[in-house]
């Protein structure tokens with residue numbers, strides 16, 4: 608009996624350190640969970656100490672454009688919530704199936720707040736439905752899409768020369784295509800090569816971009832390239848809902864611009880640009896019902912973040928004359 612005493616289990620120094628490391632790692636992860644901060648694939652790999660083969664699998668998921676990808680790591684769920692700047696961003700939550708409902712709800716709200724990076728003072732809201740839509744979805748948080756409008760963008764001489772040039776180039780306009788490869792997704796015509804005016808527009812956009820980014824509440828970035836195309840929308844033309852940065856070759860598009868011009872008196876109706884707000888659904892940023900409607904005003908340019916969902920409503924142009932089209936020079940400011 609005397610000899611009987613409880614021996615403390617032998618824990619090696621190494622296992623002790625291993626557990627300490629794990630506790631530290633959990634603390635770091637919980638900190639990120641609480642802040643609802645999005646982490647990149649590389650940061651996630653460091654945080655969870657992932658193996659190279661698994662990191663490669665995650666990178667493939669990011670490149671695949673498939674929606675709704677998530678995986679579990681112990682008690683945590685990691686969800687791919689955004690693809691920006693050709694990178695994947697992940698949101699870490701505690702596993703909902705292991706938590707009381709209130710806790711998971713709280714972390715979802717926090718994540719929605721973190722996603723609110725593009726919420727800014729808008730120049731004006733022309734949405735007539737926004738109030739009632741917001742009431743409909745009171746449980747969700749809407750992330751407003753910012754935009755910036757500038758009137759009288761070109762001088763009257765530049766505008767009339769541009770209009771004459773565009774009308775003369777009618778034989779070189781070709782039907783547009785789109786990455787969805789659905790012929791019914793987009794109907795319009797475009798002119799890919801118009802050096803006389805693309806250079807002018809790109810220079811103007813280049814100069815004004817820093818101011819626009821400030822106005823939109825977007826972070827400044829190093830400009831890699833500015834693209835431009837000339838488009839014409841005539842009778843029955845439209846462009847259904849899309850964003851401009853959703854595929855690997857467009858992922859670096861950050862700021863979209865659209866400059867509108869047409870022959871006066873205006874011979875078409877419709878062709879409004881609708882920019883949808885966003886909301887987080889199952890951890891993904893998707894189009895909300897609320898939106899702003901931008902009228903394609905002559906000699907006006909609009910800017911908005913390229914990731915925002917938008918569409919061009921059908922144009923009615925009874926004359927069907929090419930010269931009466933809704934013309935644009937539009938394009939994208941890409942980051943490096």
Ligand SMILES: O=C(O)CCC(=O)C(=O)O
Nearest residue numbers: 846851865880919935937
């Ligand atoms: O013409 C417009 O108003 C927008 C065009 C557009 O969304 C695009 O070309 O990606």
Ligand SMILES: [Fe+2]
Nearest residue numbers: 849850851917
């Ligand atoms: Fe677009």
